[in-house]
Amino acid sequence: MSLHVSNLSVSRGGRTLLEGVTFDVDAGHALILRGPNGLGKTTLLRTLAGLQKPEAGTVHLPEEDAVYAGHLDGIKATLTVRENLMFWARVFGTQSIDRALRTFELSDLLDRSGGMLSAGQKRRLGLARLMVTGRKFWMLDEPTVSLDQASVAQFADMIRVHLASGGSAIMATHIDLGLGADARVLDLSAFRATTPKLHASEEAFL
Amino acid sequence: MIALLIRDLRLAMRAGGGFGLSLAFFLIVVVLVPFGVGPEMSLLSRIAPGILWVGALLACLLSLDRIFALDYEDGSLDLLATSPLPAEGIVTVKAIAHWLTTGLPLVVIAPVLGILLGLPEQGYFWIVLSLLLGTPALSVIGTFGAALTVGIKRGGLLLSLLVLPLYVPTLIYGAELARRGTQGLETGTPLLMLAGITCAVTALLPFASAAVLRINLR
Numbered sequence: 001m002s003l004h005v006s007n008l009s010v011s012r013g014g015r016t017l018l019e020g021v022t023f024d025v026d027a028g029h030a031l032i033l034r035g036p037n038g039l040g041k042t043t044l045l046r047t048l049a050g051l052q053k054p055e056a057g058t059v060h061l062p063e064e065d066a067v068y069a070g071h072l073d074g075i076k077a078t079l080t081v082r083e084n085l086m087f088w089a090r091v092f093g094t095q096s097i098d099r100a101l102r103t104f105e106l107s108d109l110l111d112r113s114g115g116m117l118s119a120g121q122k123r124r125l126g127l128a129r130l131m132v133t134g135r136k137f138w139m140l141d142e143p144t145v146s147l148d149q150a151s152v153a154q155f156a157d158m159i160r161v162h163l164a165s166g167g168s169a170i171m172a173t174h175i176d177l178g179l180g181a182d183a184r185v186l187d188l189s190a191f192r193a194t195t196p197k198l199h200a201s202e203e204a205f206l
Numbered sequence: 207m208i209a210l211l212i213r214d215l216r217l218a219m220r221a222g223g224g225f226g227l228s229l230a231f232f233l234i235v236v237v238l239v240p241f242g243v244g245p246e247m248s249l250l251s252r253i254a255p256g257i258l259w260v261g262a263l264l265a266c267l268l269s270l271d272r273i274f275a276l277d278y279e280d281g282s283l284d285l286l287a288t289s290p291l292p293a294e295g296i297v298t299v300k301a302i303a304h305w306l307t308t309g310l311p312l313v314v315i316a317p318v319l320g321i322l323l324g325l326p327e328q329g330y331f332w333i334v335l336s337l338l339l340g341t342p343a344l345s346v347i348g349t350f351g352a353a354l355t356v357g358i359k360r361g362g363l364l365l366s367l368l369v370l371p372l373y374v375p376t377l378i379y380g381a382e383l384a385r386r387g388t389q390g391l392e393t394g395t396p397l398l399m400l401a402g403i404t405c406a407v408t409a410l411l412p413f414a415s416a417a418v419l420r421i422n423l424r
Contacts, residue, residue, distance in 0.1 A: 049288045052424040068288040072281025078220035079213070090209030091289050129285075 008057035035188035073126030077115030100131035140171035214303035254323035255384035293416035309341030332387025340380035
């Protein structure tokens with residue numbers, strides 16, 4: 001249960017963004033991706049999640065271990081918090097949502113509809129979804145956006161517990177979560193593509 | 207997959223889910239036609255099967271862009287695509303949910319609206335049968351169109367243009383089956399053709415829908 005990425009190139013809209021990305025993430029460890037806006041952090045995560053194909057290179061990750069959380073939380077405005085969470089629990093074949101509710105203090109909001117939540121509460125619900133999936137390898141894109149300080153601390157705790165139980169995570173974030181020695185920071189600026197060029201074969205699908 | 211179906215049905219039933227939209231549109235079309243055509247009952251009852259079929263088809267078309275667009279906008283489509291559900295399963299469930307919330311209500315209400323058009327007595331069975339056989343094909347083809355246009359802002363027009371030609375065979379055989387049945391003619395050929403179209407698109411199109419969905423999520 002570990003992620004091996006070697007010599008990976010990713011592209012968006014036919015332009016290569018990152019080249020030669022190589023890293024490993026072992027069980028119990030986290031990798032934090034850094035880099036300026038527009039560098040390709042989201043594209044890299046989407047490629048790892050299997051939403052798009054790598055331009056070159058290989059990604060080795062057992063698919064049944066991974067779960068992806070993007071910019072948007074996928075919360076349905078007309079479903080309640082419980083219904084939203086139970087849906088993902090059923091999709092991933094797990095049953096209990098209690099632990100996730102406790103971790104993110106969502107128990108009081110259970111019967112509130114998704115549309116009535118604040119931005120921070122939505123994010124907390126989105127992160128609670130990760131726990132509900134029961135997957136070991138988390139891929140997170142800006143997980144702390146719109147969280148207040150207390151929630152960021154809760155999130156860091158959740159990551160720590162997750163890592164301690166043998167899980168691992170790769171995330172793009174700009175803030176310091178204080179994860180200590182288990183987290184490695186990778187600055188993606190070093191892998192910026194030097195020859196941004198359009199690929200004729202891709203253009204047909206734009 | 208059952209969970210996804212239940213969720214989609216629930217979303218459709220809740221406020222703003224668009225459950226009544228197609229039904230209301232169907233009702234309006236069928237109610238307005240007699241005003242436009244005039245009160246001549248013999249003419250109305252002759253064109254009734256065709257009117258019901260065209261109305262049902264347009265009502266179906268109206269709700270297609272919601273199949274994937276809403277899930278795309280709030281990010282759940284990305285999450286679903288990376289979940290253990292196969293893409294083929296997702297598009298199939300989406301088509302089933304669309305049929306249950308759009309196609310089936312149209313089938314149920316069609317005989318009631320048939321009264322407004324003076325549909326002959328023997329026509330009720332055939333209009334229900336033909337819609338019951340044909341509307342699943344409309345949902346499956348529509349899901350394919352919706353998968354093709356997901357991610358395009360205001361993709362509704364493009365979706366209609368793409369899907370309409372694909373709807374034509376279903377319309378021809380569906381309306382023909384209803385017309386022949388109503389007039390007491392032999393119905394074997396259009397019945398088999400309609401059932402054949404529905405079976406073929408249900409068996410094949412989910413794979414195409416899943417493939418274009420994967421491309422569009424890149």
